[in-house]
Amino acid sequence: MNRGPSPSCDDRPVTSLSLDPEPPGHQHDHAHTHGPAAPVSKHLRKVIAAVLVPFATAVLVGLVALWPGGAPSHERTGVGFDRQTQQGKVVKIDKVDCTDVAAGQQPADGSAPPPTSSNGRCARATVEVASGPDKGRTFIEIVQPDAPLQLRDGQGVVVAHAPDAPRELQYSVTDVNRKFPMTLLAGVFALVVVAVGRMRGVMALIALAVSFAVLTLFILPAILQGSNPLLVAVVGASAIMLIALYMCHGPSARTSVAVLGTLISLLLIGLLGSLFIGWASLTGNTDDSTGLIHGLYPDIDMSGLLLAGVIIGSLGVLDDVTVTQTSAVWELHRANPTLGVRGLYRAAIRIGRDHIASVVNTLVLAYAGAALPLLLLFSIARSDMGTVANSELVAEEIVRTLVGSIGLVASVPVTTALAALVVSADRTGLGAEAGAPAPVRTGKGRRRRTKP
Structure with a gap:
């Protein structure tokens, strides 16, 4: 199934709109260009900066305010992983x-x-x-x-x-001791990523290391220190998103649109998750691991921890969807610069529908594969599906899957619309900036150029 352009940090030619101003004297025929997309207009740079700079500042302030300074110590219980x-x-x-x-x-x-x-x-x-x-x-x-x-x-x-x-x-x-085979497998993974992605692959590995650093140095210790798990997850996930996307794809308008689409989708997932976790009375304390955590740190909000897991778990797939959709819009505009907002949106949303079908199926199967032993136990017990779905252990996975899937589906039209608006508005702005005649809309998303 066609999933559209690959969202990975590969080594394809960069066609994103640079946020840097265009060099003096460097003009393009915006109706017939076949090279890399031109830089965004000055007006759009201001609009994007007006949205992203406050957001990035808020994330930085959140990191500083919630920084835990290390996980709290406790006396070992000798149970499970908490033993010498x-x-x-x-x-x-x-x-x-x-x-x-x-x-x-x-x-x-x-x-x-x-x-x-x-x-x-x-x-x-x-x-x-x-x-x-x-x-x-x-x-x-x-x-x-x-x-x-x-x-x-x-x-x-x-x-x-x-x-x-x-x-x-x-x-x-x-x-x-499984350290050697796991280390060897990690090395093979890194070699494959670098061999295929080259410099983009190297940047992807660095972004992956930074993501793990944020998770282990900020998110987990901050939750153990008693900070609100939802707030910590939102700040940590936002930091990971900004670092990973800009590190992999560069400081471009295309990346900025993907960031905005991901942010809107994460907010939707947070709202829906908070609503349905509370409505379904999910406690988040369903197995030995969560029970041990609650016993060691009784002040942790376990339902908030569940919601934090939903947000962090959805982030990786959201990045894939939003980057793919922005890349699709940019490439469609490059292939046919005469397409307006409607034309770009309609063409890119067809790619997005294929992406939705494959990604949602992937997400559901990923959760089902992780819970396969549990599902097998229910099958052995011959419990009916209603009883199985109503149990908190399974209901958590159902809510997690459905909330994440709703956010994924919503990210496609949102990101596509944002990208189409940016590309179309940018083209008009660039024409005016460069002294070229502005294209005139002729209906149905098509434009023609007026004579100078």
């Missing part, structure tokens, strides 16, 4: 009869030991602690033949450390 861990390595594996071993060692987190199989061959792993104050110390881990985590000789593992437990029970294996 060290690196380890399996140095020896012995196969023994399961009937000859005890019921398994007591886990370091204090939970009940897993049941021991009555028959079969168990693995008796000798594990060496590879980091921390007890580096070099070894302990024994018994692995049942039907355990989900199977160990092998020489394998790197993550071990939980319970310093208050008896010495023989202080360490236990909780997971395998």
Whole structure:
């Protein structure tokens, strides 16, 4: 399905309207140009700046006012991710009869030991602690033949450390070490992006790193410090949007239109999300992770955290849609400069309808794929769809998907209309600025040039 011009930071020729004024003496025949689009008129530069400068200033003020200065400390609970861990390595594996071993060692987190199989061959792993104050110390881990985590000789593992437990029970294996394959995959991803996108690919990777920095250094710590999750998400998402779009696509009118379209859509998503999360009485506290967060930081507004997740989760796809639509309008104008506002809008919205169909389907399938184990459990339980949809765990995903999809669909006509207005108004303004006769509208979006 045609999704229109690619919104990625690629290395295609830059056809966006530069915000810099046109060099003196450099004039274009705006009715027949085939090169890069001309810079925007002085009037439009002022209009765009009047909107974006206050917005960027407000985002900067929000970052300064809400900056957390680091996540608050707390006493470890020893549950889940909130426990002390060290690196380890399996140095020896012995196969023994399961009937000859005890019921398994007591886990370091204090939970009940897993049941021991009555028959079969168990693995008796000798594990060496590879980091921390007890580096070099070894302990024994018994692995049942039907355990989900199977160990092998020489394998790197993550071990939980319970310093208050008896010495023989202080360490236990909780997971395998996956850092190398994940780092290798990240390196391959970076190479592919740079090889295809070249300089634009490099800028996309830098923007990605900045986005993660805003998320980990500002959004997450600020929420933990007790700031309003919705306000933090709006400020953080706006900062990510400004940095990523302008870094990838440059300070141009086309990028500015995409920013405005994304901003309007994010505001719509925030309003709808706030309305329906409250109306549906969604608490945001539905699983072990959110329960642990609420237990450690009871002052966090969990429903606000849910809304913040909706906004941040929608931002990436919104960028894709708005950049695509502005690029479509610019390229249509370049191919046929005689098209007026209506003509540009009608042509670009046809591309947008294809984009809507594919993006909405992508969003729904992404959420369904993430919740596949949960949906499988409901299927095993043979619950009817009404009961499943009414449960808060599923209702959260439904509201998240539908609110985000409404924002995506709305971003297409909004961004397309903004881009068509900017392109058409800019052409008239440039003609007057350059001393050329202004084109005259002849109806149905077409224009003709008056004789000088």
